[in-house]
Amino acid sequence: MPEPLERAIFGMYATHAVHLADRHGVFAFLIAHGPSRIGKIAAATGTDEETLGRLLVALCAFGVVAEGGSGEYRVPARSVPYLDRTDSRYTGAFVSHLIGSTADRMSYLDAYLVHGKARVDVDLPDPFETIYTDEESVTAFLAAMWQLSFDVSGELADLAELGAVEHLVDVGGANGPFSVAALLRTPTLRATVFDLPQVGPHLHRTRDAYEFGDRLAFVSGDFFYDELPEGDCVAFGYVLSDWDDDTCLDLLRKAHTACRPGGRVLVMDRLFDGHHHPLATAVMNLSMHVETRGRHRTAEEYVGLLRAAGFVDCEVRRSTREKHLVLGRSASQGG
Structure with missing residues (x-):
């Protein structure tokens, strides 16, 4: 074989x-x-x-x-x-998520192949209603996402060059992996995580653990129905791959409204190089199909979405890891 x-x-x-x-x-x-x-x-x-x-x-x-x-x-x-459980790159909680959650969802693929995802999922709850069904589930999911995101977030924060940014709005920022990485590297920065109410206590624990005080805030809301907080940098850290193109475009348009003139938006995610690589992106793309309503994209696809939402001067900044940065700017007033 x-x-x-x-x-x-x-x-x-x-x-x-x-x-x-x-x-x-x-x-x-x-x-x-x-x-x-x-x-x-x-x-x-x-x-x-x-x-x-x-x-x-x-x-x-x-x-x-x-x-x-x-x-x-x-x-x-x-x-x-x-x-190593003491290392920032430790993946144990993510493996537990694969065993305890993803494996159960994989059984839906058979029905998707026969009937299509939209038809099969029509009466199912929103994926995050299931993920956030109780405190234990929320805790396990956020731990897995922190492990997948925090270590690489340091490199992405460096690539974002946040020195001149005053207020970062971290949309769907969970318990703060990107915000924490950004705050640790930029002493003058303030960050606000915008996420569902269930996430608040977890973000507050993160804030207290890192002794950020009022530099790290939480605003409760649902980005489908609520406007985003205003800032000079709006970040989507590992969020847009949960949703389809139309939803992503709507969210980016909200980010454009929330972003101050001359500010910027950051999209951080796995990126396809072609259609089949890297392996982790291809596999997680399948996971997005069964666990969320999204998919992974190429850098060019994200640039297209950013431009359609009104952002200009878009560029791609690649890390040495599995997740990368796509950046767009909000035109200055009169520009």
């Missing part, structure tokens, strides 16, 4: 194995103590030795862990940041 096909077929085992090894502290132990035998790992983590052994063999076959031939397993250095 060709290796790409083999890995695709058995991929569900890899995701579950990563989730369980993280959940039961296997990665944490290996990162803290270095190469170790199965018996030692099992004793330290309180796991069944036989089951753990099979789990590690599978993870080794997938290249997630390595075994040096002496029966000792280790986490390769290149993977440590993504499996």
Whole structure:
């Protein structure tokens, strides 16, 4: 069997194995103590030795862990940041979201293929009504989104060059991954997160944890029905891929109204390079189909939406990571 096909077929085992090894502290132990035998790992983590052994063999076959031939397993250095719970690049909460939420939604794809998404979803609630159904669900979702967004947000904030910006409005900013990254890098900046009421307590906890005081504010609202707060920079961090083109255009027009003359809008998201790459963008594009009403786009598609909404001097600034920045400017008065 060709290796790409083999890995695709058995991929569900890899995701579950990563989730369980993280959940039961296997990665944490290996990162803290270095190469170790199965018996030692099992004793330290309180796991069944036989089951753990099979789990590690599978993870080794997938290249997630390595075994040096002496029966000792280790986490390769290149993977440590993504499996270390203390690192800003840690992905454990996102993997938990895949197992606990995305996997259930994938069953809808069969009906979508036969009947189309619009017909199947016609009587279903708004996707975020489901995601925000209770406090536990909100907490889990925001933790996953923080892990996917915070680390790369630092680079995107640098690319945005916010030194002259006074007030950043972070639309759908959740518990603040982009706002926090921007505030940490720009001492004169104030930021307002605009999001649904359920998000407020989580944003306030973020504000308190980083001791931002009144530099980080929260405004409750629904961007479908409410106007956006005014600012000289309006940001959509990893939000527009949740929605279709018409909805995105409406939101960008609202941003144009909220953006002071001479200000700018920031769109941050995964971008397709062509139609099939990168892999993460292609896979998350499928996830957007089953979990939201959106899709991932090319840079050119976002530039087209920005121009249609009234923004000018649009440009793309690419990071070294999986998410990038598309920027548009609001014309100055009389310009």
